[in-house]
Amino acid sequence: MMPSKTPSGHFRHLIIAGVLLICFTAIFYIYYKPSIGWMSCTDEPQPDVCTEACLKVIANKTENTQENTQAVTTVEPGKDHLPEIVVLIWYWPFGEHFDLNSCDPIYGIKGCRLTDDRGQFDQAHAVMFHIRDIGGDLPSLLAMSRPPRQKWVWMNMESPAHSPQLNGAEDLFNLTSNYRRDSDIWVPYGRLIELSNEDEPFQMPQKDKLVCWIVSNWNNNHKRVGFFNEFSKYIKVEAYGRYFGRYVNHEDYAKVVSSCKFYLSFENSIYRDYITEKVFNPMRLGTVPVVLGPPRENYEQLIPKDSFIHVDDFQSPQELAEHLKTLDQNQEMYERFFSWRKHYVSKGSVFGQEHACYICDHLQKHKSFSVVKNVNQWYFT
CATH class of the missing domain: 3.40.50 (Rossmann fold)
Known part of the structure; x- marks a missing residue:
């Protein structure tokens, strides 16, 4: 004759059955909730009744669901698959x-x-x-x-x-x-673009020259040559290039330009939008460009109006020379030309x-x- 089960044994079996039923319900919910609307979530806290094994099953199912979702996302047509x-x-x-x-x-x-x-x-x-x-x-x-x-x-x-x-x-x-x-x-020959996290904060380079110019293409018929010949009567210009017998190589270019307070960004010819690296390089190196080229309005379409000096703003080369001397004696006025460096950096194009x-x-x-x-x-x- 088989011994009868005690009440306590029945109770244990009921508890185990109840736990398994709850785990089965949780797993069923995980599998089918995305496509079934009759079971909704509430903000009420749920009792912590699942065993460790049950939770592992649920976690594994969740990971698999996320992996499947990611796999579908990565092959979605029309995303980052441009025709060559x-x-x-x-x-x-x-x-x-x-x-x-x-x-x-x-x-x-x-x-x-x-x-x-x-x-x-x-x-x-x-x-x-x-x-x-x-x-x-x-x-x-x-x-x-x-x-x-x-x-x-x-x-x-x-x-x-x-x-x-x-x-x-x-x-x-x-x-x-x-x-x-x-x-x-x-x-364009260059652009001013917004500062990024990788860009170093601007620091004014050390200056030991007032005005500089590097020129290779010397032509007496160019407007810039006539302007320079008159301008240099009233102010000292450190002039470099083959014409002056002071060749500047690529390695020394940045060192020379950054050491000057002003650089003569004189174009070899004057045409609409012809604003070259002669402007953008000095700006990148911390020097104020003094421009000779298209009208001021054209420059202001590419660079801030208070970042450069235009020769057309002065009645004569002598008046321009006197203005630069004044700026040389007033550091506060001079540094205003670099206010734009708080927000932008100058970048040249790759030809x-x-x-x-x-x-x-x-x-x-x-x-x-x-x-x-x-x-x-x-x-x-």
């Missing part, structure tokens, strides 16, 4: 090579493939032509057959006074890339590289037909 754009560099600008894999790490432009392999001409979405290097190749370019949707890009950073007119190529190009703000793909990457970016965003009708008339008149 191929940009062919027909000539290295002035023979200067740059990193073909720079668009994503430097400019954050994804889906770009730059190449200088002309064997990929038929696969290229765009071909970048540096017009200063085309030379005698124009007849062969005019006779070339190209894919119907391929874009040919006229790329140039010299002013009209130092650029060739390509006669017969009036309708050869689809896009332009230039310092001009009305070009299709605008690439050729930036153009190619932004050409790619443009093609990703613009798929329409385009032709530059008479590029010579646009640029030279």
Whole structure:
């Protein structure tokens, strides 16, 4: 005869059954709640009744659910999967090579493939032509057959006074890339961009020179030469360059410019938007540019109005010289020219590289037909 179960044994079995029922209910809730609306959560605290084993089951299920959700998210179509754009560099600008894999790490432009392999001409979405290097190749370019949707890009950073007119190529190009703000793909010589956490706070460099100028292209017909000849009668200018027999190499450039309170940022020719590294480099190095170029209003479209001195603001070179001497004696007035450094930093462009990457970016965003009708008339008149 089997012994009868004691009341205490029945009670233990009931407790175990109850715990298993609660765990089963919790697991069922975890599995099916996302698709079942009849069980809602409340803000009331729930009793801690699950065993350690039960909680492990729930935790494992939760982790698996999160992993599955993440896996679905990473393969969602249309996210960070841009079609690859191929940009062919027909000539290295002035023979200067740059990193073909720079668009994503430097400019954050994804889906770009730059190449200088002309064997990929038929696969290229765009071909970048540096017009200063085309030379005698124009007849062969005019006779070339190209894919119907391929874009040919006229790329140039010299002013009209130092650029060739390509006669017969009036309708050869689809896009332009230039310092001009009305070009299709605008690439200025420099930009002021907001400070980032990686940028060091600005500190004024030590100054032991008042006015400096580094010039290689000396032409008596240039406006800047005539202005300098008169200006230097009234103030000492530390002049460098081949003309003055004081060549400055790349390593010494920053040291020289930063040691000057003012730098003569005189352009070799005066055209709309032609505002070059002669302005942005001194600003980056902690020196005030004294500009000679397009009107002040044009400069103020790119840099703060109180960050530079324009020669047109003075009646004569002598008046400008006297003003600089006054600023030399008033440190507070001088330092006001650097108020912008609290918020911005000056960055120069990378010649050729930036153009190619932004050409790619443009093609990703613009798929329409385009032709530059008479590029010579646009640029030279």
